[in-house]
Amino acid sequence: MSAAQRLAEARELLAEHPVVDGHNDLPWALRQQVRYDLAQRDIAGDQSAHLHTDIPRLRAGGVGAQFWSVYVRSDYAGDEAVSATLEQIDAVAQLIDRYPGDLVRALTADDMEQARADGRIASLMGAEGGHSINNSLATLRALHLLGVRYMTLTHNDTIDWADSATDEPRHGGLTDFGREVVREMNRVGMLVDLSHVAATTMRDALAVSVAPVVFSHSSARAVCDHPRNIPDDVLALLPANGGVAMATFVPKFILPAAVEWTLAADENLRTHGFHHLDTTPEAMALHRAFEAERPRPVATAATVADHLDHMREVAGVDHIGIGGDYDGTAFTPSGLDDVAGYPNLVAELLARGWSTADLAKLTWSNAVRALRDAEAVAREVSATRGPSNAVLQVPSSK
Amino acid sequence: MADLQDEPHSVGIGAEDLPAPAGPGTQASTLERAAALLSVHPVADGCNTLVWTLRQSPYHDIETPDAGVDTDIPRLRAGGVGAQFWSLLVPSQGGPGEGAAGDRVVSETLEQIDAALTLMRRYPDSLCLALSADDMADARNRGRIASFLGPVPGRTLTDSLGALRAFHALGVRILAPAGAPWAQETLTAFGHEVVQEANRLAILLDLTGCEPAVAHRVASASKAPVIISNTGAAALNPHPGNATDEVLALLREAKGLAMVTFDTARTGDSLHAVADHLDHVRAVAGPDCVGLGAAFGTEPPGPRPTGLTDPSGYPRLIAELLDRGWPESDLALLTWGNALRVIRDTEFTARRRLQSGPAGV
Numbered sequence: 217m218s219a220a221q222r223l224a225e226a227r228e229l230l231a232e233h234p235v236v237d238g239h240n241d242l243p244w245a246l247r248q249q250v251r252y253d254l255a256q257r258d259i260a261g262d263q264s265a266h267l268h269t270d271i272p273r274l275r276a277g278g279v280g281a282q283f284w285s286v287y288v289r290s291d292y293a294g295d296e297a298v299s300a301t302l303e304q305i306d307a308v309a310q311l312i313d314r315y316p317g318d319l320v321r322a323l324t325a326d327d328m329e330q331a332r333a334d335g336r337i338a339s340l341m342g343a344e345g346g347h348s349i350n351n352s353l354a355t356l357r358a359l360h361l362l363g364v365r366y367m368t369l370t371h372n373d374t375i376d377w378a379d380s381a382t383d384e385p386r387h388g389g390l391t392d393f394g395r396e397v398v399r400e401m402n403r404v405g406m407l408v409d410l411s412h413v414a415a416t417t418m419r420d421a422l423a424v425s426v427a428p429v430v431f432s433h434s435s436a437r438a439v440c441d442h443p444r445n446i447p448d449d450v451l452a453l454l455p456a457n458g459g460v461a462m463a464t465f466v467p468k469f470i471l472p473a474a475v476e477w478t479l480a481a482d483e484n485l486r487t488h489g490f491h492h493l494d495t496t497p498e499a500m501a502l503h504r505a506f507e508a509e510r511p512r513p514v515a516t517a518a519t520v521a522d523h524l525d526h527m528r529e530v531a532g533v534d535h536i537g538i539g540g541d542y543d544g545t546a547f548t549p550s551g552l553d554d555v556a557g558y559p560n561l562v563a564e565l566l567a568r569g570w571s572t573a574d575l576a577k578l579t580w581s582n583a584v585r586a587l588r589d590a591e592a593v594a595r596e597v598s599a600t601r602g603p604s605n606a607v608l609q610v611p612s613s614k
Numbered sequence: 615m616a617d618l619q620d621e622p623h624s625v626g627i628g629a630e631d632l633p634a635p636a637g638p639g640t641q642a643s644t645l646e647r648a649a650a651l652l653s654v655h656p657v658a659d660g661c662n663t664l665v666w667t668l669r670q671s672p673y674h675d676i677e678t679p680d681a682g683v684d685t686d687i688p689r690l691r692a693g694g695v696g697a698q699f700w701s702l703l704v705p706s707q708g709g710p711g712e713g714a715a716g717d718r719v720v721s722e723t724l725e726q727i728d729a730a731l732t733l734m735r736r737y738p739d740s741l742c743l744a745l746s747a748d749d750m751a752d753a754r755n756r757g758r759i760a761s762f763l764g765p766v767p768g769r770t771l772t773d774s775l776g777a778l779r780a781f782h783a784l785g786v787r788i789l790a791p792a793g794a795p796w797a798q799e800t801l802t803a804f805g806h807e808v809v810q811e812a813n814r815l816a817i818l819l820d821l822t823g824c825e826p827a828v829a830h831r832v833a834s835a836s837k838a839p840v841i842i843s844n845t846g847a848a849a850l851n852p853h854p855g856n857a858t859d860e861v862l863a864l865l866r867e868a869k870g871l872a873m874v875t876f877d878t879a880r881t882g883d884s885l886h887a888v889a890d891h892l893d894h895v896r897a898v899a900g901p902d903c904v905g906l907g908a909a910f911g912t913e914p915p916g917p918r919p920t921g922l923t924d925p926s927g928y929p930r931l932i933a934e935l936l937d938r939g940w941p942e943s944d945l946a947l948l949t950w951g952n953a954l955r956v957i958r959d960t961e962f963t964a965r966r967r968l969q970s971g972p973a974g975v
Contacts, residue, residue, distance in 0.1 A: 293717070294717030294718065294721075295717050295718065295719050295720040295721070295772055296717075296772070298720040298721055298724070299720050299771075299772045299773075299774045299776070299777050300774075302720070302774065302776050302777045302779075302780035303774055303776030303777065304776075305776075305780060306776035306779045306780060307776070309779075309783070349721075350717075350718065350720070350721040351721075352718075352721040352724065352725060354721070354724050354725035354727075354728035354729070355720075355721045355724045355725070357728050358724040358727065358728060358780075358784060361783075361784055362780060362783055362784065603728070603732060
């Protein structure tokens with residue numbers, strides 16, 4: 217079969233079994249670029265000059281369901297974090313209202329199936345980081361009522377009740393309150409997302425959760441040793457849990473050469489007195505000079521496929537999915553440049569001998585099943601357990 | 615259909631079961647007339663703080679009478695309450711014992727909403743979440759107490775209309791600007807945006823506690839009627855929480871609603887004193903703009919006027935007003951009709967504004 221034939225076959229497959237993508241940061245991009253002035257970024261047309269995401273490219277990519285991230289910055293805390301999260305949720309609602317022929321609000325697995333049958337993109341929401349609930353379980357319930365269907369327990373920073381993968385650990389995983397957060401998420405039917413969290417937090421959450429968990433955008437640590445990826449022992453827990461690990465495309469997490477390159481680039485900025493996330497013109501000029509001297513390693517669809525091959529091996533074909541992180545990352549793999557790229561990944565997997573049935577699980581049915589199972593658990597748990605009003609016991613510092 | 619539902623005599627059983635008008639005379643007969651009137655035109659009360667009280671002291675079952683709080687379902691029923699605005703204000707934010715002082719205003723409101731919704735889920739045979747004037751009429755026809763969420767404090771919006779829309783999506787229908795940074799001495803530009811967005815969403819604006827100048831600004835910025843959910847007449851008692859005649863005249867002009875509280879400090883220590891305030895508010899704001907907002911929902915012993923120490927007292931107050939010569943048609947407006955009309959007017963305004971433009975950001 218030629219490459220062109222494989223691509224045609226991939227598109228055919230996606231028409232039937234579209235992609236459920238676990239993580240897309242379009243809402244944050246719209247907040248940063250145009251303060252939610254949706255008219256300035258009309259995604260009904262081509263927005264490739266500004267965004268990875270627009271409706272024509274989602275359609276071309278075969279996307280049938282999207283978890284829109286209602287992420288807010290990890291250094292936001294207290295009211296600022298909660299308000300900003302409410303604004304992100306509001307922006308998703310406005311997007312859905314604005315494009316009713318293409319996007320449809322989805323709160324359940326049934327809604328996802330209905331959207332697929334109607335030829336619209338099921339639009340779900342995921343919160344990215346426990347800082348969004350300000351240590352308040354009632355706030356967690358409010359997010360659920362407003363439509364949020366997963367919450368990543370942390371973002372880049374360790375919070376009062378959970379350790380992050382990319383910050384100093386303070387708790388050795390989850391605290392007692394953190395475990396209560398997981399139980400309350402199980403009770404209301406919000407998926408526990410373990411991307412971004414420390415491996416200790418992953419293991420603690422898997423021990424507590426009676427519902428399937430997700431990794432909305434994380435790949436395999438055995439293939440590329442980065443803390444944002446999932447260790448094999450955790451992947452091996454997914455069959456018993458029923459959860460889904462959704463492989464991400466972020467080159468600096470998935471390609472070892474890109475990990476090294478990023479470390480060196482960050483170090484270069486720091487030695488010149490800048491913070492490694494600085495985007496001022498001076499810092500960017502320095503960064504470009506570095507890149508001119510040392511070309512940035514480029515990931516491809518094959519890089520992602522390497523992760524998926526391994527994840528299928530360890531977690532099993534029923535426990536893998538896709539979470540691109542589009543509009544949440546500066547660089548994307550060649551061939552997976554934007555949301556139109558998914559067929560290239562499916563074609564790569566076809567070339568590696570993945571069966572149609574396995575690919576259908578990867579793209580669509582595993583994620584839908586995880587949400588459906590979480591709904592069933594919520595019905596069962598909420599029959600015997602009322603809302604939790606536990607509060608975080610902050611050790612007094614004075 | 616909505617208008618038919620508003621009309622109690624069209625619902626069937628009510629009309630024929632009305633007792634025959636009693637002859638002029640005895641105290642007992644005015645109380646009977648009051649009860650009969652309330653069975654058709656129940657009380658829509660503008661303020662009850664039970665949600666906060668139960669969060670402080672959650673061990674009450676309000677289905678059974680309990681001396682621990684002044685509000686429970688038997689007494690709401692005995693008082694003829696058919697609709698209640700459940701206040702989501704909290705006494706003070708960032709007080710002692712609050713970990714991150716002052717940085718929990720939004721979560722605090724979400725917690726209040728959560729507690730109110732939990733209360734409604736717990737007593738579904740009595741309390742029924744109401745999001746609209748139609749819901750209010752439906753609840754009455756089904757024998758439930760229509761439960762509106764609000765007000766939430768204006769300061770809980772921080773600087774975010776997205777938060778206001780989130781509160782609306784969660785069921786909140788009343789917003790109180792008092793104390794918000796955008797409604798201090800005047801209404802800021804952001805404050806104008808808040809008022810417009812509240813109009814667009816059909817959220818009532820509750821001016822309780824606003825300085826007269828701010829009340830004036832909000833009332834003139836709002837395209838929908840504004841309310842004061844609990845107040846007395848400053849002309850009778852110059853308490854800072856009472857509305858001046860100027861503000862009452864403003865409400866009359868805006869076709870708004872001044873809801874009179876039962877509070878010893880603001881309205882005096884007896885049922886007669888409360889009736890005096892109602893007489894005055896009716897005279898200044900007009901019979902179309904006066905209502906009831908007792909502000910029960912506290913833990914006794916609180917300073918309450920004799921005869922009006924809990925929600926079961928409304929029939930006695932209505933009897934007193936009958937004795938003072940209020941026509942039944944005005945009493946029907948006082949208890950139910952004015953509140954329903956203000957909510958419906960706010961919804962009409964919202965529908966007009968929805969057609970005229972997109973949301974602010």
